[in-house]
Amino acid sequence: MDNFKISLDEKSIPRAWYNIQADLSNPLPPPINPGTHKPLTPDELAPIFPMELIKQEMSLDKWIEIPDEVIKILKLWRPTPLRRAHNLEKELKTPASTV
Numbered sequence: 001m002d003n004f005k006i007s008l009d010e011k012s013i014p015r016a017w018y019n020i021q022a023d024l025s026n027p028l029p030p031p032i033n034p035g036t037h038k039p040l041t042p043d044e045l046a047p048i049f050p051m052e053l054i055k056q057e058m059s060l061d062k063w064i065e066i067p068d069e070v071i072k073i074l075k076l077w078r079p080t081p082l083r084r085a086h087n088l089e090k091e092l093k094t095p096a097s098t099v
Contacts, residue, residue, distance in 0.1 A: 007081040013074050015066055022062035030058075 021027055030039035045054045056064050066074075089096045 005081045005083055010075050013071060015071070016063040017056070017066060019056075019059060019062055019064055021060050027060065 032038065033040050033044055042051070042054045042058065045057075049057075052067065
């Protein structure tokens with residue numbers, strides 16, 4: 001079994017987030033506006049969330065680029081190693097693998 005603890009140096013910090021929506025056979029239903037009972041639009045979410053976060057939430061792209069501003073913060077505040085969830089992967093029967 002692979003290591004459970006993964007420590008990354010700055011050069012190895014991921015540059016994109018993986019979006020599980022791209023691999024689902026049936027995409028998750030969109031969030032519903034409680035007033036109209038219809039799917040929320042980006043304009044309805046804009047007063048609450050930054051537009052970049054809305055784009056991520058509504059995207060079906062498999063990989064979402066991590067903004068440079070976030071990468072800079074990860075380089076400063078990422079002393080904790082990643083912990084791989086082997087048991088969760090096994091339970092979900094995912095095709096997850098290390099790259």
